[in-house]
Amino acid sequence: MLTPTQKQTAQAIVNLFETGAILGDYGSVTVIAGDTGHLTFGRSQTTLASGNLLELLQRYCANDGARFGNRLAPWLPRFAAIDFSLDGELRLHNLLRATADDRVMRETQDIFFDEVYWQTAARIAGNFGIASPLGLAVVYDSVVHGSWKTLRERTVAASGSPAEIGERRWIAAYVATRHSWLASHPRRDLRLTAYRMEAFRRLIEQGYWGLELPLVVRGAEISPATLRATPPGCYDGPQPGTRSIALQSPLARGLDVRLLQLGLSEQGVAIKADGIFGQTSANLLRQYQAAAGLPATGVADPALIARLAD
Numbered sequence: 412m413l414t415p416t417q418k419q420t421a422q423a424i425v426n427l428f429e430t431g432a433i434l435g436d437y438g439s440v441t442v443i444a445g446d447t448g449h450l451t452f453g454r455s456q457t458t459l460a461s462g463n464l465l466e467l468l469q470r471y472c473a474n475d476g477a478r479f480g481n482r483l484a485p486w487l488p489r490f491a492a493i494d495f496s497l498d499g500e501l502r503l504h505n506l507l508r509a510t511a512d513d514r515v516m517r518e519t520q521d522i523f524f525d526e527v528y529w530q531t532a533a534r535i536a537g538n539f540g541i542a543s544p545l546g547l548a549v550v551y552d553s554v555v556h557g558s559w560k561t562l563r564e565r566t567v568a569a570s571g572s573p574a575e576i577g578e579r580r581w582i583a584a585y586v587a588t589r590h591s592w593l594a595s596h597p598r599r600d601l602r603l604t605a606y607r608m609e610a611f612r613r614l615i616e617q618g619y620w621g622l623e624l625p626l627v628v629r630g631a632e633i634s635p636a637t638l639r640a641t642p643p644g645c646y647d648g649p650q651p652g653t654r655s656i657a658l659q660s661p662l663a664r665g666l667d668v669r670l671l672q673l674g675l676s677e678q679g680v681a682i683k684a685d686g687i688f689g690q691t692s693a694n695l696l697r698q699y700q701a702a703a704g705l706p707a708t709g710v711a712d713p714a715l716i717a718r719l720a721d
Contacts, residue, residue, distance in 0.1 A: 438511025674719025
């Protein structure tokens with residue numbers, strides 16, 4: 412059994428691989444050319460094509476406390492139909508990004524990804540004789556990333572089973588096999604992920620089988636402090652209407668900015684709702700104001716924010 416910190420550390424390693432953030436990027440929306448999963452979303456990047464993204468969003472929308480549930484619900488039939496045109500629906504992408512500010516969505520993701528990925532990986536590892544925290548992290552990564560069974564069998568054929576050669580030797584052999592497979596894969600997007608096995612190989616070489624903290628993975632420090640931090644890109648405030656939003660230094664960030672951007676997006680403005688009010692946001696706001704017959708100031712006063720962020 413892993414301790415809670417060891418489990419969180421294993422998940423943090425895979426979070427770094429998936430979204431570049433130790434705690435995961437709950438609002439991450441990705442569409443990679445050639446990716447068979449198509450639209451992917453969330454801390455562990457679940458996909459449209461697999462049907463898992465539909466299940467995640469259904470769980471969220473079914474929660475009476477979901478802040479954006481009513482806005483997301485009309486999109487669910489298209490997720491159910493595995494409609495790949497959702498890859499290009501920028502309004503939907505902005506709505507998904509905004510849900511990261513809702514603690515209900517973050518907790519829904521935590522529960523969902525634990526059930527779908529972590530518990531699956533723990534069961535697979537236990538049945539296969541893998542017990543170390545680092546070994547389980549490797550299995551978890553493969554469950555999230557894909558092709559665990561194929562590469563497990565390839566490793567067993569070449570090197571034997573964990574029972575025959577020992578867990579640590581087997582994990583090292585599996586990481587080498589998976590690295591070779593990724594590095595030579597015909598799909599460029601998968602070739603670019605060979606770094607995942609390189610990171611695991613360094614942890615193996617350094618003997619971090621217990622995932623002792625602190626660790627540095629992909630240049631990021633995993634420590635008790637970083638594991639307790641606020642997830643990146645998640646905003647709890649300021650509430651809309653409590654201030655005007657304008658281009659400034661440092662740039663205005665927060666929940667009100669995100670909801671302003673989301674409101675503009677729903678009015679057809681091609682803006683990214685990242686919660687950061689930069690030059691592009693100011694210019695697009697100015698264009699919207701001019702088209703709506705408002706003074707084109709590029710400044711959102713509380714009245715305009717209330718109108719757009721409703």
